[in-house]
Amino acid sequence: MSDAYAAAGVDTDHADEGVGALVGVLRTIELGRPSRSVVPSGHYASVLRVTDDLGIAISTDGVGSKLVVAEQADRLETVGIDCVAMNVNDLICVGAEPIALVDYLAVEQVDPSALARIGQGLKVGAEAAGCEIPGGELAVLPELIRGHPSPHGFDLCATAIGTVSLDALVLGDRIAPGDALIGVPSSGLHSNGYTLARRALQEPGPTHPSLALDDRPAELNGASVADALLEPTVIYVRAVLDLLRSGIPVHGLAHITGGGVTNLLRLGAGYAIEDPLPIPPIFDLVARLGAVEAPEMWEVFNMGCGLVATVPEAHADEAAALLASHHTGSRRIGTVTDRTGRVDVPPLGLSYPTR
Structure with missing residues (x-):
């Protein structure tokens, strides 16, 4: 993972090691009875x-x-x-x-x-x-x-x-190659990657001064830096519950948070994001001022897509229309592949894990 995020103070590889150490201990808890847990750790x-x-x-x-x-x-x-x-x-x-x-x-x-x-x-x-x-x-x-x-x-x-x-339960175990990915738009950064975003925007760089929270850079189309950074996270509950109750088979649901598109890998399988949703301007501003390259941006931020629903190809249009009735701009963004453990973004030439 990134050099920019680590330089800002968040080393995600090291954090993953820490989580592994903690979970390794918690897995040794002796209950004296069978576990009631029915979902694997990490979902x-x-x-x-x-x-x-x-x-x-x-x-x-x-x-x-x-x-x-x-x-x-x-x-x-x-x-x-x-x-x-x-x-x-x-x-x-x-x-x-x-x-x-x-x-x-x-x-x-x-x-x-x-x-x-x-x-x-x-x-x-x-x-x-x-x-x-x-x-x-x-x-x-x-x-x-x-x-x-x-x-x-x-x-x-x-x-x-x-x-x-x-x-x-929707755990991703029914996901199969050829399934459609329906993306639901985010409102911006949501609540992830702010250590990197704040460093990019609020600290001076070699070619630019720092931005104040009330500054209105051209990229934000009239909004202030504070407006963009404090835009609330979208709540997807009612849309997803309607989808689950609609009769459309839902094979997987992914909340795209810290870790960007790699969140899909929590569901298993492989994925191709062939037609990404539009990217809100705050991401372009962070990338430019923070000199953050595209591979890292897509591995840290949601990049405009806050939730992905995986449904059979035959139900893609119906699922997209239902989700769009709650969240305008929802649409098909890609396909499940047979490259298990990989997320590809072909239009940008990106593939994850990067190593």
């Missing part, structure tokens, strides 16, 4: 068997360093949407319907006004996803949390649960 959400027919799906995630931009811009009202989205969009990828979420909010100091503004986003996100927020946790941690600026720092994470019939 989008965990699923536990509750009865012979019912599973509970669980996902946990946070907003990440997008929060730094929210603090700097003093725009706290939308990051709760991102927190909900990052969790519920993972739950639906196993075929689950989100039912509830609990948030964890760690703050440098308690500011009731700021907490209410953060809560606004959580409310909007929960309503969009159709899930409750019955509780959560507020931790005041001045020794651990430092703001941008201090003392207004905070971290926002959540855990979401959903229900799924065990005979309706």
Whole structure:
């Protein structure tokens, strides 16, 4: 992986090693009973068997360093949407319907006004996803949390649960060469790659000065840097639930987050992105100012596609139309291949893994 992301402070290869070390220990937990887990580690959400027919799906995630931009811009009202989205969009990828979420909010100091503004986003996100927020946790941690600026720092994470019939799980095991890939547009960066994006935009480079959050570079078509960076993550729940209930066979669902197109590989098989969705202008700006080459951009960011549904070729048009009725611009972007473990982007000459 990239030299630019590692130079910005995130070495994804090293992070993968760390996750492997942690999971290696957790796999040795002795329960004294058979495991209830029915989904292999590394999928989008965990699923536990509750009865012979019912599973509970669980996902946990946070907003990440997008929060730094929210603090700097003093725009706290939308990051709760991102927190909900990052969790519920993972739950639906196993075929689950989100039912509830609990948030964890760690703050440098308690500011009731700021907490209410953060809560606004959580409310909007929960309503969009159709899930409750019955509780959560507020931790005041001045020794651990430092703001941008201090003392207004905070971290926002959540855990979401959903229900799924065990005979309706969507795990990718039915994906076959020739299946169609239907891409659903993103709204921009969503909540991934912000360490690299902020470095590209907010630090001076050899040929350009740093950008202020209220700057409006030509690439953004009138939007400010803050507008582009704080555009909320799209919540795909209602569209996917409609797809799952439509009778169209859904062989796989992939939430395209950090790791870009390689997220498809969580489902197995191989993939060709033959007709990518349009790329929002924020990505071109990050690539230009950060001198980030295309292979890395596609391995770090969603590049305009936030969700991919895999359906049989015969149902491609129907699935695309249904998803487009919720998210304009959804359409077929590619095909499942027999190159297991590979994602190719033929129009750009890209192939992953890169090594």
